[in-house]
Amino acid sequence: MGISSLIGTRLRERRMALGLRQGDLAQEAEISASYLNLIEHNRRKVTPEILARLAQVLGSELSALSEGAGQPLAEDLRAAAAGFPNAAAEVDRLEEFAGRFPGWAAVTAGLQARAGQLERAVEALNDRMTHDPHLSAALHELLSALTSVRATAEILAETGDLAADLRHRFHRNLHLDAERLAGGAEALVAYLEGTDGGGAAGEQGLSAPLEEVEAWLAGQGWHLQALEDGDLAALAPGMEALASTAARALAEAHLERSAAEARLLPLDPFRAALKELGPDPALLAARFGSDPLTVMRRMALLPGAAAGFVSCDASGTLTFRKPIAGFALPRFGAACPLWPLYAALGRPMQPVQAQVETPGPSGARFKVLAYCQPALAGGFGGPELREAAMLILPVTGTEAGPALGVGSTCRICPRADCPARREPSITREGI
Amino acid sequence: MGREVLLIEDEENIAEAIRFILTRDGWQVVHLAEGRGAARRAAELMPAVVILDTMLPGASGLEILAEMRSNLLTAHLPVVMLTAKSQPRDREAAERAGADRFLAKPFANADILAVVRELAAGRKTGLGPSGGAAVA
Numbered sequence: 412m413g414i415s416s417l418i419g420t421r422l423r424e425r426r427m428a429l430g431l432r433q434g435d436l437a438q439e440a441e442i443s444a445s446y447l448n449l450i451e452h453n454r455r456k457v458t459p460e461i462l463a464r465l466a467q468v469l470g471s472e473l474s475a476l477s478e479g480a481g482q483p484l485a486e487d488l489r490a491a492a493a494g495f496p497n498a499a500a501e502v503d504r505l506e507e508f509a510g511r512f513p514g515w516a517a518v519t520a521g522l523q524a525r526a527g528q529l530e531r532a533v534e535a536l537n538d539r540m541t542h543d544p545h546l547s548a549a550l551h552e553l554l555s556a557l558t559s560v561r562a563t564a565e566i567l568a569e570t571g572d573l574a575a576d577l578r579h580r581f582h583r584n585l586h587l588d589a590e591r592l593a594g595g596a597e598a599l600v601a602y603l604e605g606t607d608g609g610g611a612a613g614e615q616g617l618s619a620p621l622e623e624v625e626a627w628l629a630g631q632g633w634h635l636q637a638l639e640d641g642d643l644a645a646l647a648p649g650m651e652a653l654a655s656t657a658a659r660a661l662a663e664a665h666l667e668r669s670a671a672e673a674r675l676l677p678l679d680p681f682r683a684a685l686k687e688l689g690p691d692p693a694l695l696a697a698r699f700g701s702d703p704l705t706v707m708r709r710m711a712l713l714p715g716a717a718a719g720f721v722s723c724d725a726s727g728t729l730t731f732r733k734p735i736a737g738f739a740l741p742r743f744g745a746a747c748p749l750w751p752l753y754a755a756l757g758r759p760m761q762p763v764q765a766q767v768e769t770p771g772p773s774g775a776r777f778k779v780l781a782y783c784q785p786a787l788a789g790g791f792g793g794p795e796l797r798e799a800a801m802l803i804l805p806v807t808g809t810e811a812g813p814a815l816g817v818g819s820t821c822r823i824c825p826r827a828d829c830p831a832r833r834e835p836s837i838t839r840e841g842i
Numbered sequence: 843m844g845r846e847v848l849l850i851e852d853e854e855n856i857a858e859a860i861r862f863i864l865t866r867d868g869w870q871v872v873h874l875a876e877g878r879g880a881a882r883r884a885a886e887l888m889p890a891v892v893i894l895d896t897m898l899p900g901a902s903g904l905e906i907l908a909e910m911r912s913n914l915l916t917a918h919l920p921v922v923m924l925t926a927k928s929q930p931r932d933r934e935a936a937e938r939a940g941a942d943r944f945l946a947k948p949f950a951n952a953d954i955l956a957v958v959r960e961l962a963a964g965r966k967t968g969l970g971p972s973g974g975a976a977v978a
Contacts, residue, residue, distance in 0.1 A: 497950075497952050554947045557945040558856055558948040559855040559856045559859060562856060562859035562860065562949075562951055567953075577862070581859075648945065759949060762849065
């Protein structure tokens with residue numbers, strides 16, 4: 412970069428930190444006070460000889476005054492200028508701008524970085540728009556605000572003779588749209604993390620059949636008394652609420668399986684055993700001559716059970732999700748690879764037990780129990796199918812200990828240094 | 843040949859910015875903030891160019907465009923569609939419906955100015971709509 416014109420600012424900062432007057436420093440460095448004033452305001456380049464004398468008087472290393480700092484800012488400002496080619500920004504005077512107006516330069520660079528983040532986020536989410544009506548509407552809102560910000564910012568940057576009332580009006584629009592952008596981005600992230608209580612998804616239409624079934628079950632508290640009574644026919648009218656054929660087929664399969672579980676693990680005896688043995692799927696399975704995975708499903712779907720549950724097939728695709736507050740389950744795509752669910756998937760028939768912690772300031776701890784069970788649905792010669800399940804239980808005060816940091820899915824997980832990260836997150840850097 | 847542009851856009855701040863850009867370039871901008879009655883207004887006004895947002899209250903941009911194209915008066919009015927969706931299928935839907943140009947949000951002010959000038963010039967020289975090549 413050569414000798415940066417930001418040097419003036421640094422010289423001034425150093426002089427003021429030492430409590431030196433401009434005239435005294437100029438005299439010591441054998442230059443005129445007016446020349447030093449110009450240098451300090453980045454209006455004159457300083458020669459290497461004078462800089463060396465000033466550094467000596469100030470007790471600074473020469474390199475501390477002339478190198479390094481400001482380069483990232485300069486790059487951000489260059490990027491901002493490149494985004495508005497018609498503005499003909501004076502790129503050759505960029506360092507002078509940054510030096511004379513460091514606050515405004517930081518604001519400009521910050522806005523550039525923010526716009527870049529939002530554009531990348533929008534680009535990354537674009538392919539989901541047609542699959543999720545709520546997301547589509549949220550992105551439309553975000554893009555509209557971004558369009559307005561861009562158009563207004565260009566007008567302000569490129570129109571030198573803008574009347575004061577118009578300038579004021581466009582500034583106000585910019586401010587309102589910036590707030591709208593921030594609010595829109597936060598709402599979007601909350602939606603993706605599933606922290607909007609599911610209301611949006613429930614009200615605005617769900618796209619995936621599994622989500623339809625889960626929303627239907629959630630609406631009934633995840634428990635259907637008719638299953639305990641063995642009366643599957645009584646549930647038929649309620650299933651008409653499911654919009655798609657695929658959702659109804661999934662629901663029928665779920666109900667048949669749950670009815671079988673209810674027969675195998677009758678409600679009252681199972682509750683009594685749970686109270687006696689504690690939430691141990693292996694012990695409960697042995698008591699009822701069942702298997703741990705069936706017991707885990709039954710535990711999660713008991714009336715009023717404070718337990719989350721997820722299951723997956725051999726590909727890792729989630730096949731069932733019952734949420735629990737504080738543990739975000741991904742609505743789309745693959746889940747966090749660190750979930751003990753996947754550790755269990757890799758070693759069938761071996762129980763996995765762990766404490767996990769969710770990310771963020773509101774991070775919560777859970778005890779999770781995971782288990783994988785192979786099935787030979789096609790007979791001995793057929794393919795081995797696997798189903799893994801993970802029961803997510805709240806941690807009681809006495810169970811606190813080391814916890815594994817997990818997330819929902821990489822795309823919206825803020826753990827930047829996660830060794831299992833497979834793709835960048837859109838929630839990093841404060842989005 | 844008029845210098846009027848009919849802008850159908852429900853986002854107030856976007857409309858204000860577009861109006862400013864075009865007005866400074868000598869265009870007279872007539873703005874509608876909803877889709878209802880937009881096709882009829884286009885037939886009354888017969889502007890040099892119609893700028894049409896895709897998602898509008900009252901009637902969608904594609905519905906308005908279809909109505910315009912079915913009316914002999916407005917069938918050949920140059921139309922540029924603005925949309926927040928940049929998926930190829932959305933672009934294709936706009937082109938199938940008869941849009942002459944397509945601008946995906948967020949667009950640069952220079953882009954919209956260039957499109958308006960180009961479409962208006964094409965009409966003035968009797969070339970008619972250019973057939974739907976996308977700008978953005």
